[in-house]
Amino acid sequence: MPLSVSRFWPIGAPTGVRYLAEGLMNRNWQVTTSTGVFFVKQFLDIDRAQIGLQQEVTSRLAASGLPVPAAMATVDGARLVCTEEGRFAVYPWIAGRHRRGLELTAGQCGELGELLGRVHQALGDLLPPARGVAWKLMGDPASAQELIETLLGRLPPPRSRDAFDELAARVLVERRAMLVELADRRPSDGRPRAGGHVHGDFHALNLLYDDAGTVVAILDWDRLTAGPLAAEVVRAATLLFGFGDERGLDLDRAGRFVAGYQQAFPLPVEDLEGAVWRLWWERLHDFWMPEWRYLRGDESCDHLFPGAAALVVWWTQHYDQVLIALACG
Secondary structure, three states: OHHHHHHOOOOOEEEEEEEEEEOOOOOOEEEEEEEOOOOOOOOOOOHHHHHHHHHHHHHHHOOOOOOOOOOOOHHHHHOOEEEEEEEEEEEOOOOOEOOOHHHHOOHHHHHHHHHHHHHOOOHHOOOOOOOOOOOOOOHHHHHHHHHHHHHHOOOHHHOOHHHHHHHHHHHHHHHHHHHHHHHHOOOOOOOOOOEEEEOOOOOHHEEOOOOOOOOOEEEEOOOEEEEEEHHHHHHHHHHHHHHOOOOEOHHHHHHHHHHHHHOOOOOOOHHHHHHHHHHHHHHHOOOHHHHHHHHHOOOOOOHHHHHHHHHHHHHHHOOHHHHHHHHOO
């Protein structure tokens, strides 16, 4: 981090800087100064208008009592500083730790769902109505089949393959057959009954908990957007409560999460059913981890592939159980 950036905020002189490697989309640091500890964020992949909206919304959410960090004002009253080195913001440091969804008790799963419901309700109160929200249907069979062939062509020769290569070879061939077998289950276009503004990336690494298991911060609002509310609920449940292997999802915890949400901010069951259907279809056609490795040369997310691949198979085999848990809670 350019230490000169800190002079724009009334936080004192830096006495220690620690780079936080967890973030994939931005650069983040823990900065200790003569007055305290702070979180410094360098924005890399969103524009100034989106940053401004994000900072205004998070400031108002924090003022409403939700556990949302608000950007600190500079000595000139701004929340964002733009220099030759980049765009920076400073936040108070919030003590806490990440917890996997599988660490949460049944009660905490419900509380987390209730918190997301309160967030959606607050966003609806703070922002203009999100008009024209439609289901974002991802997953085109023809394009997916073409990508599969491209990725298979990028695999190393059999004798040169590592564990990821072997898994990718098996999964790509398996998925090619599944796409043909399941082609008639493609979701229809249309609009959900409940659209609004959503966090956009609600998962374990964007949540901080205190020692008692209470959420003290919802982090990383860079994906704040308008969309189907049910889509965020269902996506969050699959990200939070996945085993990361052939066991698929912890449907008891996921169901309690959805039930907690529904108590706080009820959504139509048909929206949740539609979200389950569309997310399953999207995952069926999704190969972004091998795509990153073989087409971009980026192996940073290789570790996510085994769990993601196993979930698609498990979800397909247990579709009705997933639908009941995530649509009915």
